[in-house]
Amino acid sequence: MSSTERPGLTGGADPAERAGWGEHPPRMGFFTDTSVCIGCKACEVACKEWNTVPEDGLELTGMSFDNTIGLSASTWRHVAFIEQQAPVGVPALPAVPGQAAGIRGGLSGPAVPGPDGVDGAMRWLMSSDVCKHCTEAGCLDVCPTGALMRTEFGTVVVQDDVCNGCGYCVPACPFGVIGRRADDGGAHKCTLCYDRLGVGMEPACAKACPTDSIQFGPLDELRERARVRVNDLVEAGHPEAQLYLEGADNGIGGAGAFFLLLDEPEVYGLPPDPVVPTRSLPRMWKHAGLAAAGVGAMVLTAFLGSRTDVR
Amino acid sequence: MSTSQPGPASARGTNRGPAESHGGRHARQGQRQGRRGSGRGEQFMVPRAEFRSYYGRPVIKEPVWKEPDVPAYLFFGGLAGASSVLAAAAQLTGRPGLARAAKAAALGGISISTVALINDLGRPARFHHMLRVFKLSSPMSVGSWILSAYGPAAGAAALSDFTGILPAAGAAATAGAALLGPAVTTYTAVLLCDTAVPAWHEAHREMPYVFAGSAASAAGGFALLAAPAREAEPARRLAIVGAAVELTAKKLLERRLQSRAEPYQTGRAGALLRAGEIVTFCGLAGAGLSRRSRAGSAVSGLALLAASALTRFGIFEAGRISARYPEYTIVPQRERKQAREAEAGAAGRSGRP
Numbered sequence A: 001m002s003s004t005e006r007p008g009l010t011g012g013a014d015p016a017e018r019a020g021w022g023e024h025p026p027r028m029g030f031f032t033d034t035s036v037c038i039g040c041k042a043c044e045v046a047c048k049e050w051n052t053v054p055e056d057g058l059e060l061t062g063m064s065f066d067n068t069i070g071l072s073a074s075t076w077r078h079v080a081f082i083e084q085q086a087p088v089g090v091p092a093l094p095a096v097p098g099q100a101a102g103i104r105g106g107l108s109g110p111a112v113p114g115p116d117g118v119d120g121a122m123r124w125l126m127s128s129d130v131c132k133h134c135t136e137a138g139c140l141d142v143c144p145t146g147a148l149m150r151t152e153f154g155t156v157v158v159q160d161d162v163c164n165g166c167g168y169c170v171p172a173c174p175f176g177v178i179g180r181r182a183d184d185g186g187a188h189k190c191t192l193c194y195d196r197l198g199v200g201m202e203p204a205c206a207k208a209c210p211t212d213s214i215q216f217g218p219l220d221e222l223r224e225r226a227r228v229r230v231n232d233l234v235e236a237g238h239p240e241a242q243l244y245l246e247g248a249d250n251g252i253g254g255a256g257a258f259f260l261l262l263d264e265p266e267v268y269g270l271p272p273d274p275v276v277p278t279r280s281l282p283r284m285w286k287h288a289g290l291a292a293a294g295v296g297a298m299v300l301t302a303f304l305g306s307r308t309d310v311r
Numbered sequence B: 001m002s003t004s005q006p007g008p009a010s011a012r013g014t015n016r017g018p019a020e021s022h023g024g025r026h027a028r029q030g031q032r033q034g035r036r037g038s039g040r041g042e043q044f045m046v047p048r049a050e051f052r053s054y055y056g057r058p059v060i061k062e063p064v065w066k067e068p069d070v071p072a073y074l075f076f077g078g079l080a081g082a083s084s085v086l087a088a089a090a091q092l093t094g095r096p097g098l099a100r101a102a103k104a105a106a107l108g109g110i111s112i113s114t115v116a117l118i119n120d121l122g123r124p125a126r127f128h129h130m131l132r133v134f135k136l137s138s139p140m141s142v143g144s145w146i147l148s149a150y151g152p153a154a155g156a157a158a159l160s161d162f163t164g165i166l167p168a169a170g171a172a173a174t175a176g177a178a179l180l181g182p183a184v185t186t187y188t189a190v191l192l193c194d195t196a197v198p199a200w201h202e203a204h205r206e207m208p209y210v211f212a213g214s215a216a217s218a219a220g221g222f223a224l225l226a227a228p229a230r231e232a233e234p235a236r237r238l239a240i241v242g243a244a245v246e247l248t249a250k251k252l253l254e255r256r257l258q259s260r261a262e263p264y265q266t267g268r269a270g271a272l273l274r275a276g277e278i279v280t281f282c283g284l285a286g287a288g289l290s291r292r293s294r295a296g297s298a299v300s301g302l303a304l305l306a307a308s309a310l311t312r313f314g315i316f317e318a319g320r321i322s323a324r325y326p327e328y329t330i331v332p333q334r335e336r337k338q339a340r341e342a343e344a345g346a347a348g349r350s351g352r353p
């Protein structure tokens, strides 16, 4: 359904070009392969340090090992921990070629009876979430100040000196990524390390990731690599392995950051079928126009019927 | 801030499915079920739908917009916009008292509305950054430009009327405000609906009509309260027509959304909206029956103003609730995805030789 709808107002295959960048580098992005994530949170820490992102609450949530809860104005990488009962007999995940065999996610233990009567091994799913740098970005579409902008790398960043903290971008993101800080009143999110990209360096999270779960590069290359990887996993007996947002045929016209998942997206806190709200904006303006005409019509009716009462 | 994020089941004080049980293959499964609406007897409004989520955490972010700022911004903006149209029509048909009351409502309404909007900004001193760019893709940008043209017009119309200075310019301002007024009443509907908030976004077809009706009924209500009785007949009729449009559009909204209208029917939002409906009915009846009573007209006008405000607060709250609980985001998306996959599967099978 989403793919047949009309494209959004700021979409297009090459978002940087659409945004008016002439000569520009290829679109850069992240491929996060959650099957090799070990939940070390090096990405969260590296991001905080490089981008000087302030503390975001220090409490224990009881949600497995997750104490950062989700992405926010002050958490730009978030590692989700999902504890599951995996069915017995699920083969171990194959290692990524060129990596030590020991480095793999989804660690399976011995079979134990589960609380729901299903025998299975305990498994953890770990996944480092981040801003998707959407081709059709809801946050960017609705920003009234122009603070949110498209970079020459096709990524989406907030210009802090422009943002007036209107908060519109916050509910406009279909992924709940961007937030507004209470102390400085401004909106903040992942910049895909715009400053580092500008000098040819990779983003801090990808640099810090010890398992290459976070891979950075030109989006085309990453997409190819991801398709090979998901095929390997399916062939190795993991039919549940799936790519999330890797193509352009989704409700956001493709993402600059996409994922390989081992369960349905909602289990990781991701929306199963996100659609940028601005896709229906032309229709909304049409209805608003008709309704506005309706206000005139209502007043007209009120006066036509009451010609006789005056004086 | 993580600390400000809403808590799961406990925060809503209702029974939920085994959303928090650990260890199962379907550990993060929850059940969507109608919450007990306060003051409504039924326990389940929709059949249970299974869904999975990440520890019951929200998928999208709840709007950071505050109460009462933003619902007040919606209500007073609506009152102002429709009042400007009423004012121009009153002036044209020789009802100076009605025109003056409506102009006062327009100036007062748009001032409060704008202050509420600015107060809600994280960085109010940068309000003028709204006018750095013009973006059709941003209803708030479009709205800011509309406001920056409408506000001065409504102000000039009212001041010229009160002081008698520059009557020609005042007439031009009255006309200008009347042309822009309708846009002021409905752009805010697009502003809410152009978000990922399920209750708002899914209601985008009907919302502008709800807002238009609500605004007309508020403008009519205020004029009933403030205009001289002998000129108030059009205001009475506007109030009645507006209230009828608002009620009808809300009904259509609920009918089309079916089970997805739940955020509008349960909890605090449901209570606000039902209260709004009851007060609207009272105001409607009162406005219809009080033609000979100054006091009756005033009370009816007040009731319709209150009803319009209740509607805005209810709609705002419904949106927040639908963002706070993940089922409102996940279940419709999951159903949509499954339907699409089933369709693709069927097409694939039939395409085989």
Ligand code: SF4
Residues within 6 Å of the ligand: A131, A132, A133, A134, A136, A137, A138, A139, A140, A156, A172, A173, A174, A175, A176, A177, A178, A189
């Ligand atoms: S994921 Fe959200 S914050 Fe990131 S670009 Fe897309 S809409 Fe904007």
Ligand code: SF4
Residues within 6 Å of the ligand: A139, A142, A143, A144, A145, A146, A147, A148, A158, A162, A163, A164, A165, A166, A167, A168, A169, A170, A180, A186, A187
């Ligand atoms: S909060 Fe800032 S970045 Fe977000 S929409 Fe408003 S001005 Fe743009």
